[in-house]
Amino acid sequence: MKKQMTELKNKKILIWLGVFISLSLGIIYKLSSDSTKITETVEENKVENKTTINNEEENNEQVEFKKLSILTNKCRGCGRCTRIDPEHFEMNRETGKAMVISSTNLKSESLALAIQSCPDSAISLE
Ligand code: SF4
Incomplete structure (x- = not known):
């Protein structure tokens, strides 16, 4: 048991x-x-x-x-872009139109403002 x-x-x-x-x-x-x-x-x-x-x-x-360029057939040569963004634009004395002098710093605010301010929409950033 x-x-x-x-x-x-x-x-x-x-x-x-x-x-x-x-x-x-x-x-x-x-x-x-x-x-x-x-x-x-x-x-x-x-x-x-x-x-x-x-x-x-x-x-x-x-x-x-992206390439920054001026459409010279549209540009009237007012110089507004060169005043707003002298880093990227300068007036060409021979043609009387704007020209691109720098393709760096393409995100800058002044470049965006210059593109917006162009009366002929002659600035191309593509
Ligand atoms: S603002 Fe436009 S029209 Fe005026 S110079 Fe610059 S690119 Fe040309």
Whole structure:
């Protein structure tokens, strides 16, 4: 009788041990799958950031390739652009029309204002 009681106790202990191990494995699996998801999210963010940076670089390249020019057949030679933005424009004494003297800093506010202010829409930035 005593031996049967001991065997029953051992069986109970084994059952509880099995339950404990199963729960532990379940928790470990859940934690590892969550950390995998976090890693995947971080990787996705890295890819998105790289894509954004690449797009910005492409946009910058587009700006770099823009060409500033005067459409001389439209320019009346008023000189307004040279007064507003002397960094980019100068009057050509021979032709009496504006000419481009610099193609850098194409994002400047004064250039944008000069383009807007030209009465003949003779400044091209494409
Ligand atoms: S503002 Fe326009 S029209 Fe006047 S000089 Fe400049 S380009 Fe020519």
